[in-house]
Amino acid sequence: MSSVRDEGKDRIIFVTKEDHATPSSAELIEEDPNDPYEERGLIFPNGEINWNCPCLGGMASGPCGTEFKEAFSCFHYSKEEVKGSDCLEQFRAMQECMQRYPELYPQEDEKAQQEQSPETDPTSQDSVSAETSGANSTSTTEQDSNATPPITESTAGS
Secondary structure: OOEEEEEOOEEEEEOOHHHHHOOOOOOOOOOOOOOOOOOOOOEOOOOOEOOOOHHHOOHHHOOOHHHHHHHHHHHHHOOOOOOOHHHHHHHHHHHHHHHOOOOOOOOHHHHHHHHHOOOOOHHHHHHHHHHHHOOOHHHHHHHHHHOOOOOOHHHHOO
8 A cells, every 4th residue: 555745845655566556547637728837849839939938048038139039020920932031121130239249149250260269369469460560560579579478289288
């Protein structure tokens, strides 16, 4: 015979071998399709967009959330032969907004550049441009010769 013990918020049920020998009589509760707290995918069963879906990565609530929602809604509900071809203005507005916040929405080519050369330092680029321009080339060279060379992968191992 099984026994039940409540410990705080938890209920502990001990079952016997005989309890497992018979088919379960548990009844599953049907999910409420209108439950606003139930986890769902990107599109609700009624066809509406779930703006709280984690798959959107917060895009709907960022500084360009309104523009993102307009563009995504237009695309989702588009009836054009080439889906979304009627949404160019909305996507252009979203892109322009994202360009105003490059620290939040880096461009793909910027991401690739940063991944390829993470040791690139903007200050070292400034000194190189000063040397190539010829301005204060002697003092820059003297300063560079006194400076400690940067640690790179090749010098770190030696």
